[in-house]
Amino acid sequence: MRQALEWIMLFFGGVIFVYMLIVIVAYSLMFLFALLELKKQRRLDRRELDERFVDAFYSKPVSILVPAYNEQAGVVASIHSLLNLDYPQTELLVIDDGSKDETAAVVIRQFDMEPAEKPVMPQLRTKPVKEVYRSRIHPNLWLIRKENGGKGDALNVGINYARYPYFCTIDGDSILDTRSLLRVMKPIMTSNGQVVAAGGNVRIVNGLSVEYGAVDDVRLSGRALVVMQVVEYLRAFLMGRIALSKFNMVLIISGAFSVFSKKFAIAAGGYNTTTIGEDMEMVVKIQRFLKEQKLNNRVEFVPDPVCWTEAPQSLSILRRQRRRWHQGLLESLWAHRRMTFNPKYGAVGMISFPYFWLVECFGPVIELGGYLYVILAFFLGGVYYEYAVLLMLLFILYGTVFSIGSVLLESWSLNAFPKRRDVLRMMALSLTEVAWYKPLTLFWRIEGLVRSMFRISSWGEMERIGATKGAPK
Amino acid sequence: MTGLPIGWVLGGVVFLLLLLAVLTAYLFIARAAEEKRGRRAAAYLERNTAAWFRHLRGLEPAGEELIPKDRGEAAAVEEVFRSYLNNVTGEAIRERIRVFSNRHLSSYYRKKLSSRNWSDRMNALYRIHDFGVDSLAEDCRALGNREVSRDEQFQLLLIDLAFRPDGFVERNIHRNGQISEVENKELLFRMPEDVFHETARRLDELANDTKYALIDVLGMKQDIYWLPFLEKQLDSNDQELRIRALRAIDALGIRTPDPILDQAVFSPVWQERFIASRMIRRLPEKKALQYAEVLAGDESWLVREELRGLGPALERRRLEKEAVR
């Protein structure tokens, strides 16, 4: 009996330990790439390039798609920020996905809209469109009202109505900096269309003062929960996106702010209207399409264009968000599981997919297991005591050191939070992450995992999808 | 798993945390220095914005007080120049910026050109080009002979074009395959007339990307002078080149000569038919309707959609004509 326990403890300890080592090595490598990349570009005056591309001659026009479902509170500020983009030629399509609140009425009133006709190229099947409006103030601002069909469906409607060869998706509650679109389009422009999708950096807007879609003063939120998410976002960006983008292995670009070539998005079948994480699904589909067609086009992540988005402020909403994210992740991975370890799909199949399966998808199980293991080992005492201490140290190394390192690197290279106090606060909170935030998110993610496995994809109101579908099967 | 002594791991973690603490201290010191520079720059601007206006507007010569004394002030001068160059044109202003930069900023940029940091070199190259610091032309050439990134290479081309347009094509034609289409366009746009003509004459020697860029630029220039040149490209074997030439002809905004239009309307390539469907709007109504009939059953949705807009377009033109009478 004792023998068996020892054996079990040794086995699970070994699994957790090996996992930790893999993750630490992977993170260190990605951190290193990010460091080198940011060091190179750190002092570059990006405005030079912005000004070069503002000229309509050199640019590619973009249709901006803003799906909105019950966004009456945030949609006007979002539209204001999008109207102020410094970009030569854009059109702005707000797609009201059958909102139950006053979203459409607010937009129509605020921007003095009238019914209008817009040419449509029905390349993707969608729910029926009810009305199309056009602003009398801003001739390139449109509102499309359609029957509720989910975010993916709303985006597909947007693609059908989009007039320009590229489209940019923005969440109805997000805000862009004036130059953001220009910068996210830069790789597409300079590669002359070889880059077919690009995503920008998403930051958290809570705590900043925002007026008419302009961020006035960058300050850190006072809430620990929000600060923790800020750290989490910038860590994800430094320890994943930059390195993956360098080797064309990107699987996720945030739906809150991304640009796609319309041609490729349509070729990949448009947005999936049944999965939860339609934004990840889109990128995976494009990567898959590219590899299957043996094209050498790329999906890129661009570090400096910033999109500001609202983060959940309460535990319950955060929990739902994380659960949903994880479900989306698993569903996308599952749907395209054939790509895993499939040499046909190059680095995406051989590296990205296994990495996402192991670290992003099942990582939480192992990590939470690690937590339990530590607790158990403490109770068992004796030789296990040593294991417990060792694992805990690894947890600290893995959680805290990388978090603080990310905060530092970010602050050194991009300096999003200029105030010293804010930087110190982020670092201080990173020290506590292992104790509370980390286990919480792990738990929620496992919840998502379990739900996904049982196909309980229930769509709450909060999840922006409405009640038309998603009844448990 | 006991192979790793706890002491070591503990030591490692403590070491890393200490390292992070040191880095934090370094970061804050560096940031303090940066903030100080920022304050110097702000103070300089506060003092001298009006004097700069008077100087650049030609009301008075540049006074002693305008000469930057440190990096912060140099950055402030850069801001002033950038602001004027972005928003305001005028030979005289450019010339004053050129003279001042050559005299007081060139040593600053020379130092940056030899920096090991890529961003520093790039920034210097941008400024040398924008402000016309031609006293550094030689240094730039020297940089070009070293191993440099693509971005620098392109910036150096722009500088070469700006400072030494004579013989630019001869010197650089072997490189035209190395830069992207967008960069080509920018280069072509900045070319003085004679350099541009020389490039167009040597079209056959150019790489495909450069050829396409040149044709596109002709469309944007909207100069009827180039019509015969564009017409010649319609006989090319390269389908992409033909499509672009046709698009450029459309962009000229004239009534397309009949033979060109005939060829386009009956082309097997849908892109050419699509451009043709746009071109027929500028024909007399009867003629336009004739062509529209040919294209009405086209297999391409885009062509049909374009034709759908033809009726209203003709109507509008008729109204405009009546208004003239």
Place this chain on the structure above:
Amino acid sequence: MDLQAGSVPGKVLGGTEVGYVYELLKANVVRGRRTMSLVLIRVDGGQQNDRLCVRLVQSVRRTDVVFAPGREGECGLLLPQSGKEEASAFLRRFAGEYDGGTAGIRAAVLEIRHPDLSFEQALELGRTGLVQTEESEWIRFVDSGLGRPAETVKVSVLDPDPLFREALSMSIGSLHVPSVTLEVRTFGDGLELLESGWTASWHPHLVILNDVLPKQNGLDVLHALRKMPNEQKFTVLMMTRRNSEEDMIYAYESGADEYLIKPFPLRLFEAQVGRLLARLWS
């Protein structure tokens, strides 16, 4: 006076009536930032002044006023829409058609722009002018010494670039427009202007704005200004980096008066602003 009503398009006003009409016209002229001329004509050689007046009444426009200043051989004219050049052109034409020819006709022309110039003073100045006329120079221009009253014009400059904002404001500040006091203010975003209360006064207001602005952008501001009750007081000059015909037409349709594509020559800008300001006094 034996004028037959209906045979001539107007009538000759007497002393008290004309004083009242003068004040009325003057008030209009000052408010509309225009110039009115008062002309005093005398024919020597004992000619009847009614005949002169009758001839004048037949020659003038409907809006002009002929009056009898109350002295033998004199006749007065108020030309509410004419400056001195137009007035003297009218006089030459009139003298050419007049039976007696130019011989013996003398005239004084006085421009009226200031509210403080009373009718009596104007008449007095006109008479001094008449005395100074000569054979070769029978039309005499008299300067009242009272120019147009100085008026405040507000200028708002909206651009996201603070250095450029300052440059434009200095450039405008260096303009010399006679009898105009410019009050220039700069704004970094659209909302700042709309919330400043700076737009509320009745002063003529020149707004120079960039199309891309944080918060309320150029089109938002233009729209808001043109919806204000006395929107005619705004003259709007839009600046843009986008060289797009579509945008330009749309801006004009939305009520922009001028459109400048950046980068533009500073001197062209100054000329344009000077012209826009001068146009306030047509």
